[in-house]
Each structure stands twice: as C-alpha cells, then as structure tokens.
Amino acid sequence: MKVSQKDSEKIVWDPMRSPSGNPLKIPGSQTRTLPKLMVWLILVVSVTYVVYTLKLVSTSRACNDEPFSTHHRLSTLISTNDSVKLALNRTGIEHIVFGIAASAKLWDQRKNYIKLWYKPKQMRGVVWLDNKVSTGNDDGLLPPIKISGNTSQFPYKNRQGHRSAIRISRIVSETLRLGLKNVRWFVMGDDDTVFITENLVRVLRKYDHNQYYYIGSLSESHLQNIYFSYGMAYGGGGFAISYPLAKALYKMQDRCIHRYPGLYGSDDRMQACMAELGVPLTKELGFHQYDVYGNLFGLLAAHPVAPLVSLHHLDVVEPIFPNVTRVQALQRLMIPMKLDSAGLLQQSICYDKAKTWTISVSWGFAVQIFRGVFSPREMEMPSRTFLNWYRRADYTAYAFNTRPVSRNPCQKPFVFYLTKAKLGESSNETVTEYIRHRVPYPSCKWKMPDPAKIDTVVVYKKPDPHLWDRSPRRNCCRVKEASKKGSMVVDVGVCREGEISGVN
Numbered sequence: 001m002k003v004s005q006k007d008s009e010k011i012v013w014d015p016m017r018s019p020s021g022n023p024l025k026i027p028g029s030q031t032r033t034l035p036k037l038m039v040w041l042i043l044v045v046s047v048t049y050v051v052y053t054l055k056l057v058s059t060s061r062a063c064n065d066e067p068f069s070t071h072h073r074l075s076t077l078i079s080t081n082d083s084v085k086l087a088l089n090r091t092g093i094e095h096i097v098f099g100i101a102a103s104a105k106l107w108d109q110r111k112n113y114i115k116l117w118y119k120p121k122q123m124r125g126v127v128w129l130d131n132k133v134s135t136g137n138d139d140g141l142l143p144p145i146k147i148s149g150n151t152s153q154f155p156y157k158n159r160q161g162h163r164s165a166i167r168i169s170r171i172v173s174e175t176l177r178l179g180l181k182n183v184r185w186f187v188m189g190d191d192d193t194v195f196i197t198e199n200l201v202r203v204l205r206k207y208d209h210n211q212y213y214y215i216g217s218l219s220e221s222h223l224q225n226i227y228f229s230y231g232m233a234y235g236g237g238g239f240a241i242s243y244p245l246a247k248a249l250y251k252m253q254d255r256c257i258h259r260y261p262g263l264y265g266s267d268d269r270m271q272a273c274m275a276e277l278g279v280p281l282t283k284e285l286g287f288h289q290y291d292v293y294g295n296l297f298g299l300l301a302a303h304p305v306a307p308l309v310s311l312h313h314l315d316v317v318e319p320i321f322p323n324v325t326r327v328q329a330l331q332r333l334m335i336p337m338k339l340d341s342a343g344l345l346q347q348s349i350c351y352d353k354a355k356t357w358t359i360s361v362s363w364g365f366a367v368q369i370f371r372g373v374f375s376p377r378e379m380e381m382p383s384r385t386f387l388n389w390y391r392r393a394d395y396t397a398y399a400f401n402t403r404p405v406s407r408n409p410c411q412k413p414f415v416f417y418l419t420k421a422k423l424g425e426s427s428n429e430t431v432t433e434y435i436r437h438r439v440p441y442p443s444c445k446w447k448m449p450d451p452a453k454i455d456t457v458v459v460y461k462k463p464d465p466h467l468w469d470r471s472p473r474r475n476c477c478r479v480k481e482a483s484k485k486g487s488m489v490v491d492v493g494v495c496r497e498g499e500i501s502g503v504n
C-alpha cells in the first residue's frame, strides 16, 4: 500500500475555547417560599417512584436476553405482571420490516448477499425491484419481491445521477402501504448490504419506537459528507425509521420529492424530507456505508466500540478474507457471528511483555502481532489499507482518524485471519483460531523475537450477549502460556478490576 502523505504534517487546531464566564444561574432559596404542601407532594411522589423502581428492578431479571428470544411463551405465563410485561415487550426481530433496494439487472448476483443474513422464517422484508425477474429455486430463502410504483411523474434534474433514486427513496412509504401488522421499525438497505441482524435489534431496542427516529450512519469519506451531508444516513449502510416517522413521511413524501428534483440520490431525498419534518439523524457507528476501495482490513481490525450492524459495498472492496470469493468470505464471518454476535469484530489490545510485541484482536476476524509497543490510542485508529472514494491514498480524506500501515519496515503487522470458530468443550467459551497470512516481510534487525515464528493464534472468549447493555468499553485481552510451539493463546473478555491495556 502506497501512502503518499507524510503523517508528520499535522493540522494544528486553534483550540476554540468556549467563552468563559456566565455561570449558570441557579435559583437559590426558592424552596423556602414554596408552601409545605408542595414538599409533601414531592415526597409522596418520590416514595411511589422508589417503590415502583425497586419492583421493576427485582422483576426485570426474569427478562430474556437474546434478541431472538422465546418471550412469547414467557409473557403468556406471567401476563398479569405488568412490569415483567413491560420488560418483555422489548423490540425483537419480529418488529422490524426490511425494505431492500435492488435492480433486476444485478439481482442474480446480489441476491447472494441477502441470502447470507435474511432468515425468511424469523424476518419480514420486501425486495423492491425496478423490473420483473425470472423465478429462481432459491426464492424461498429470500424476501418476497415487489415491483416499485411508477415514478415517471416525478421530476429528476440531476445530471450525474439516475432517476431510479426516486423509486428507491419511496421504498419506506411503499413498504408502509403494505399494511403489515406490529411493525416498530422500517430498515432500509441495498441489495449489497449485509446486516448483522442481532446487533441491529440491540441498537434499535435502545430507542422508543413510538417516537420519531431516523437512525443510521455517515460516509467514511469526508468529501462525500460535504457534498451530501453530515446529517444524512447513507443508504447503503442501511438506516432505520420508526413506525410513526414512516407514517408521517408517507403522508408528505411524494410532495416532498417534487420539491427536490436537483438532488442526486435516494438517501439525500430522504434526508431532505427528514429535514422538512425536523427530524435529525441519530448516528449509530455500527452501520457501515464503506465508501472506500481496496482492502477493508484496517477498518475491520479497528472497529469502533459499537455493535457491528451492517457492511456495504462488498462488491467494490476486496474479499474480507484472502484467497476466497466475496460471498465465501462473508460466510466465514457468519460462523463467529452465530457464536457471539455482540462481540463480532470488537477489538482488544494487549502486549506480550517478554517478547515486546503488541497484539490486537478483532474478534471473529483477525489478530495482528506487531514488533514493539504501540499505545491503544494508536491501535484503535484504522490503518490505511484502503483507498478513498476517489481511489487515492489520502490521509485527509476521512471523517475519522487513520494511521499508516507501518511507519517502519520492522513494524509491518503479522496478520492472522480467522479459519475456525466453535464453542469450547464446556460450551461456555468460544474458541476461535487464526492462521498467519503468509506474505513476504522486509528484513528487520531489531533484537527481539520474530513474530513469523507464530503460525496460529487461538483466542478464548466467553460469549457476552449483554455487552451492549453496559456502557461502551473495549474488552481486555491477555497473552497466555501456549502449550504448542508456533502457537499463541489469547484470552479475551471483560476487563478485570483495575486492568488496562498497558505494558507496565
């Protein structure tokens, strides 16, 4: 990977300190003027609240944790218990309807991405096509297909874009019009979007579906975000719209689309209507548009501390595992996903102190060993293994920090890719195995053990379905004594009391 820019060129920001002064005015002794009655009222309300909360806490343990839970059975058992009912009435995959934008021309190839994640028995969704396609023998594995409504009455005046954007931006409205029952969220995606649906549920569950929500993520490309918007959910990464918001959108969308003939795509049209409704984007970092070229490795090896929800543009980038097809590579990622979806691609950073190596684990995907000690603040930056959306290696191109793949020939990482994933013998731990990717390395004169001596890394990790119920925090990893020569054993899990990623 060529990196043309010097990383030492740094932009020095003038720290714009907020104007100091103006301390908040806190009304001082207002309570004294309040009548005693008011104080009593507050007391009574607080006591009621405490009693209620205690009750909720004591009962919420009964709730089931898996996104695909069997809570129907449970809820009928204890259907008289209101607080339990509240806790069990959480968003599940059954409350989501997918609206997938596809085209007849690419359908035969792209449908293979949908088959990777869509489960017809558990999920609801519709693929919206521009034209009819011939039936295939895999139709049972895919969502039902519908043909989008005629949009020729809408104006489209963008010279670079294509008017299919109008059809695609109307998918939420067209899906709503089908009148499906018990829907809380409409989730849009492209035919080349792969969803990690359990994590999608984990993310949506945090929000009240009775309110207006527009949830998604930006582009990786700073310029794309400037041209389009830093307040827009990029369609390929997928985005979610709560039911009442979809209803409000449905009532105004066609008129709204008429007002923006000059826009390029479907997602900017969507955002234009959201702006008219006054609903901002709620950003969730696990939706990935991936407006990049080349190798996604750097991004996948340093995922933000947020659940992985989607991957996109998988046709544009190289397969995520070497020497296999794109679909095969994604199939491999689905194996650890089934074992511990919450932890998929989560990074942990540790050190082999004796050998002075840095180890970075991207659980279920890859392990890297570096000669020398890199700080976590360096390791949690994605390395630039990819090119920007204009096919250039430009470190100013992204809406986040990146780092060069290596600053010194000795520091070229030794990469181990996932080959196997299973539950351990006692079934309370996952065992994932990573094999070294054999590529040539520049010679290195540093007097420390050579990571090329390691062929296999084995990672032990307990499944942690509650990971995202807690405040976001990276897991810790620990290098263990390996019993076999040429192998390394790493333990990944919740950081212990006082444990940090550091050498001393």
Ligand SMILES: *[C@@H]1O[C@H](CO)[C@@H](O)[C@H](O)[C@H]1NC(C)=O
Residues within 6 Å of the ligand: 058, 059, 062, 080, 081, 082, 084
């Ligand atoms: C609700 O269920 C919990 C146990 O699951 C029980 O302790 C509590 O008394 C129940 N509350 C009511 C009102 O039935």
Ligand SMILES: *[C@@H]1O[C@H](CO)[C@@H](O)[C@H](O)[C@H]1NC(C)=O
Residues within 6 Å of the ligand: 085, 086, 089, 210
């Ligand atoms: C669950 O929530 C929905 C809407 O949010 C409501 O209509 C339904 O009655 C609730 N069900 C239970 C069992 O509380």
Ligand SMILES: *[C@@H]1O[C@H](CO)[C@@H](O)[C@H](O)[C@H]1NC(C)=O
Residues within 6 Å of the ligand: 150, 151, 152, 153
């Ligand atoms: C769409 O509608 C226009 C007239 O409004 C008609 O000319 C055209 O044939 C229609 N297209 C399709 C695919 O039905």
Ligand SMILES: *[C@@H]1O[C@H](CO)[C@@H](O)[C@H](O)[C@H]1NC(C)=O
Residues within 6 Å of the ligand: 323
């Ligand atoms: C790539 O895959 C082919 C067959 O699938 C195999 O023969 C070959 O050894 C592989 N190459 C590497 C570098 O793993």
Ligand SMILES: *[C@@H]1O[C@H](CO)[C@@H](O)[C@H](O)[C@H]1NC(C)=O
Residues within 6 Å of the ligand: 426, 428, 429, 462
């Ligand atoms: C898994 O269970 C076995 C016994 O069933 C126990 O010895 C081991 O410590 C457990 N491991 C973890 C990570 O909980």
